[in-house]
Amino acid sequence: MAKFIYADNAATTKLSSQALEAMMPFLENAYGNPSSLYRFGQEAKTALEQARADMASCLNAQSGEIFFTSGGTESDNWAIRGVAQALGKKGRHIITSSIEHHAVMHTLQQLEREGYSVTWLPVDGEGRVNPDEVKKAIRPDTILITIMAANNEIGTIEPVAKIGAIAHEAGVLFHTDAVQATGHIPVDVETWNVDLLSLSGHKFHGPHGTGALYVRKGTRLAPLILGGGQEKGKRSGTENVAGCVGMAAALKEAVAEMPAESRRLTALRDKLINGLLALPRSRRTGPSKNRLPGTASLVFECVEGESMVLQLDARGICASSGSACSSASLEPSHVLLAIGLPQEIAHGSVRLSLGRDTTEKDVDDIIENLTAVVNNLRAMSPIWAA
Amino acid sequence: MLYSDKVMDHFSNPRNVGEVENANAVGQVGNPVCGDIMKITMRIQDNVIKDVKFKTFGCGAAVATSSMATEMVKGKTVGDALKLTNAAVAQALDGLPPQKLHCSVLAEEAVKAALTDYYTRQGIDPVPIMGEQCPHDCSCCSG
Numbered sequence: 128m129a130k131f132i133y134a135d136n137a138a139t140t141k142l143s144s145q146a147l148e149a150m151m152p153f154l155e156n157a158y159g160n161p162s163s164l165y166r167f168g169q170e171a172k173t174a175l176e177q178a179r180a181d182m183a184s185c186l187n188a189q190s191g192e193i194f195f196t197s198g199g200t201e202s203d204n205w206a207i208r209g210v211a212q213a214l215g216k217k218g219r220h221i222i223t224s225s226i227e228h229h230a231v232m233h234t235l236q237q238l239e240r241e242g243y244s245v246t247w248l249p250v251d252g253e254g255r256v257n258p259d260e261v262k263k264a265i266r267p268d269t270i271l272i273t274i275m276a277a278n279n280e281i282g283t284i285e286p287v288a289k290i291g292a293i294a295h296e297a298g299v300l301f302h303t304d305a306v307q308a309t310g311h312i313p314v315d316v317e318t319w320n321v322d323l324l325s326l327s328g329h330k331f332h333g334p335h336g337t338g339a340l341y342v343r344k345g346t347r348l349a350p351l352i353l354g355g356g357q358e359k360g361k362r363s364g365t366e367n368v369a370g371c372v373g374m375a376a377a378l379k380e381a382v383a384e385m386p387a388e389s390r391r392l393t394a395l396r397d398k399l400i401n402g403l404l405a406l407p408r409s410r411r412t413g414p415s416k417n418r419l420p421g422t423a424s425l426v427f428e429c430v431e432g433e434s435m436v437l438q439l440d441a442r443g444i445c446a447s448s449g450s451a452c453s454s455a456s457l458e459p460s461h462v463l464l465a466i467g468l469p470q471e472i473a474h475g476s477v478r479l480s481l482g483r484d485t486t487e488k489d490v491d492d493i494i495e496n497l498t499a500v501v502n503n504l505r506a507m508s509p510i511w512a513a
Numbered sequence: 514m515l516y517s518d519k520v521m522d523h524f525s526n527p528r529n530v531g532e533v534e535n536a537n538a539v540g541q542v543g544n545p546v547c548g549d550i551m552k553i554t555m556r557i558q559d560n561v562i563k564d565v566k567f568k569t570f571g572c573g574a575a576v577a578t579s580s581m582a583t584e585m586v587k588g589k590t591v592g593d594a595l596k597l598t599n600a601a602v603a604q605a606l607d608g609l610p611p612q613k614l615h616c617s618v619l620a621e622e623a624v625k626a627a628l629t630d631y632y633t634r635q636g637i638d639p640v641p642i643m644g645e646q647c648p649h650d651c652s653c654c655s656g
Contacts, residue, residue: 429570430570431548431549431570431571431572431575432572433572433573434524434571434572434573434575434576437521437524437525437573438525441525459548469546470545470546470547470548471545471546471548474545474548504570506530507527507530507568507569507570507576508550508568508569508570509541509550509551509552509568509569509570510545510550510570511570
């Protein structure tokens with residue numbers, strides 16, 4: 128079989144075999160609707176509630192605070208729009224960062240069009256939000272602070288616990304998009320002081336189409352999806368029982384193996400970054416410490432990101448880029464611009480996100496192949512002068 | 514897949530990469546800020562493009578359109594090369610995704626910039642032949 132190295136675990140992950148095993152009964156035989164009164168339906172309900180309890184214990188939350196959704200995007204949309212609607216009479220100001228995922232960014236841009244006011248906080252050169260800036264941005268009409276726990280492109284871990292403390296001191300709700308963080312770094316809704324937290328199952332070896340929103344007890348949140356009143360009337364729609372059971376199994380597994388796996392991935396990630404920094408006119412994006420264990424991100428001058436990704440693909444390596452050419456717009460990623468990279472350099476970005484199956488040999492292979500790809504493309508580049 | 518097989522072929526095995534020695538027609542268009550730059554060098558003899566090469570910084574479509582454009586003008590008379598259109602380049606590649614069509618425009622512009630340079634070097638005013646050149650002041654090129 129041709130070489131296949133999957134280095135795009137920040138995009139999605141392989142379903143864990145434990146999760147698949149946990150899901151199978153609900154895909155095959157136990158297909159009852161958890162809302163049905165008969166025992167066959169209640170079997171599904173019992174499994175769903177066990178999954179909820181398992182998710183809660185992984186986040187140091189209570190079962191009743193976990194609401195199942197279709198994924199991170201829905202959770203982000205719901206948290207933001209749900210607060211905006213519930214508290215719109217109290218105030219219409221929201222604070223966020225300039226490096227949020229599109230699910231948060233585009234939702235807030237839509238709220239701006241609807242008359243809400245949003246403060247987009249800058250970040251430092253490594254992508255960190257300054258908690259003091261958050262504090263300064265709070266106004267009497269601020270109803271929500273939403274800052275991601277860890278960045279999807281450059282892996283920066285944000286000081287959410289400090290931001291959460293500031294939010295609570297000011298009596299403002301705090302939401303964090305923890306889609307990249309959950310299952311990869313310890314997530315604790317109490318020490319983080321969060322009121323709302325979004326997560327996505329397929330980022331930690333759970334099934335696609337699963338996610339959850341943690342909603343602190345007592346938080347006012349309007350529902351986004353109306354219908355049969357499932358999830359205590361907060362999120363209607365027949366529950367994805369197999370998906371929720373699989374997501375919970377995957378999260379339990381990820382949390383159990385986190386101490387060892389995090390150490391292993393951090394070492395591989397640093398080896399990868401350092402190996403690639405041997406290329407001239409290359410630089411790491413995001414911090415050297417306090418970054419997601421598996422996420423390496425770099426820029427190489429005078430080469431373009433999409434070309435790198437396509438050439439890596441031809442060599443059997445899956446990676447991604449924040450270059451403009453990977454999107455419909457001509458602008459490079461807002462995250463790379465927010466950390467102060469000039470546009471011409473931001474075009475040359477590549478993200479390699481390692482995971483459970485990544486071996487040290489894979490890392491050596493990636494270094495060797497990406498070095499060759501960058502050299503090839505530079506030889507073809509009219510602006511490259513060695 | 515985002516790209517046609519032809520685009521991937523020209524991206525993976527680009528034709529005519531490099532710089533022609535003793536070139537008498539050189540054109541460069543694009544801007545690093547916008548993420549693609551094409552440089553085309555030609556040697557024109559007896560009004561025929563004897564040799565043509567390119568160097569490109571850009572995405573897969575930028576490389577493929579450069580490669581295809583050089584193939585399409587190689588061995589042609591200057592007059593025939595002037596008739597190269599971005600639509601013809603895109604068509605020869607079995608089409609491009611909509612957001613990549615600007616790359617084919619850049620390839621046509623690069624060929625025309627090289628031919629403009631050729632006329633200028635020959636002491637011929639290019640404007641009556643080529644028309645006014647793209648001022649490269651749109652949002653992309655001006656950054």
